[in-house]
Amino acid sequence: MTQKQEQLSKNQQIVLSIIEKAKGPLKAYSILYNVQKRGIKAPLQVYRALDKLIEIGKIHKIESKNAFIACNNSECEISKATAFSICNNCEHVKEIKNTKLSKYLSNFQDNSGMKYKKYNLEFFGLCKNCKLKQ
Amino acid sequence: MTQKQEQLSKNQQIVLSIIEKAKGPLKAYSILYNVQKRGIKAPLQVYRALDKLIEIGKIHKIESKNAFIACNNSECEISKATAFSICNNCEHVKEIKNTKLSKYLSNFQDNSGMKYKKYNLEFFGLCKNCKLKQ
DNA sequence: CCTTAATTTGTTATAATATAACGTTTGTTA
DNA sequence: TAACAAACGTTATATTATAACAAATTAAGG
Incomplete structure (x- = not known):
């Protein structure tokens, strides 16, 4: 019956819920400000929750x-x-879901013989909205 | 006769030369420490040089x-x-030169209709050396 | 149930990274 | 040489992140 795995601690839940409600990426100290009513007082409490949430893949760091x-x-x-994808104008950030891209990068090998276990890619440009307004 | 363009200022030259001599990426305050003999005293002087060097493509930020x-x-x-490419063990960092990869990414478009003007990709894994030692 | 180990917490202090604001100096161009 | 832009020097401060330590909580096995 050992399910576990997905059980988050109190602080982890609080931090995650703030991030999930947000429309875009949040900074650590802005999270801190947002959760002070709920009893989290110190930066370290936020950073610890963030570390864990990243580790289990619930959030990502931009x-x-x-x-x-x-x-x-x-x-x-x-x-x-x-x-x-990151808009240089409005700062809108969106995670890209694209199977071809992820396959391409996961299988990528260069001449160094190094096999990569992880990658992070950030694209910058103008989002549709901001392009129209220019 | 207006060549300009590649003419760096004194601080910019100093900072660039430190970075070019280094075997790997340098942190801003480690650069600062290294250039204090040459008259650069404050973080801002280093950061300003770094900003310029990034802008003109002489250096990159990891x-x-x-x-x-x-x-x-x-x-x-x-x-x-x-x-x-970044080794998780020895922290060795190397810029990847790969025409196929850069073409693929420069031409990449997702379904958002956003055209990207810039990207930064970081791969993580174990370099050859570190893989052998495991 | 109890205990032991691991994880999470709370707290204070501080380290590491980066920018604001100001006035001055230098370099470029007309 | 006037005028504008870029770079400089300096002080102060903002922002991001971790160290260190003790207490509380939470699995999981005997």
Whole structure:
């Protein structure tokens, strides 16, 4: 009966729910501000929850923004293969689901002989909305 | 006679030379420490040089490490298309030169209709050396 | 049920990374 | 040489992230 695995602790649940409700990536200290009513007082409590949530693939870190976004992709095998599109104007971020892309990158090998176990890809440009407004 | 363009300022030259001599990516404050003999005293002086060097494509930022590495790729059009391989064990970082990959990614389009002007890709795994030692 | 190990928590302090704001100096161009 | 842009120097401060330690909570096995 050992199911476990998906059982999150209290702080982890709180942090995850904030991130899932958000429309875009959240910064750690903005999360902190948002959860202070619920008893989380210190940065470390947030960072610890974030670390765990990343580890189990519930969220991803957008490295170029130091911000965190909920995983949108049931097929992303525990954060081993992530790709995002980022609008340079409105800062909208979206996780890219694209089987061809992920297969291409997961199988990619260069001449170094190194086999990659994980990748993170960030695309930048103007989203549809922002392109129209230009 | 207006050549310009490639003329770097004093601080920019100092910072670039440190990064080019390094065997791997350098952190901003480690650069600062290294250049204090040469008259650069404050973080901002380093960050300003770094910003400029990134802008003109002489160096890249390794986002997952907050570190900076010299550009190794004459074909990378002013940092619009970057890919790196990063060893999880020894932290060795190398810029990937691969025409197929860069073409594939530069031409990539997903169903959002967004056309991407820039990307940054980071691969993680074990380099040859570290794989042998395991 | 009890205990032991692992995980999570709470808390304080501090490290590491990065930018704001200001006035000055240098370089480029007309 | 005037005028504008770029780079500089400096102080202060914002932002992001981790160290260290003790207490509380939560599996899981005997």
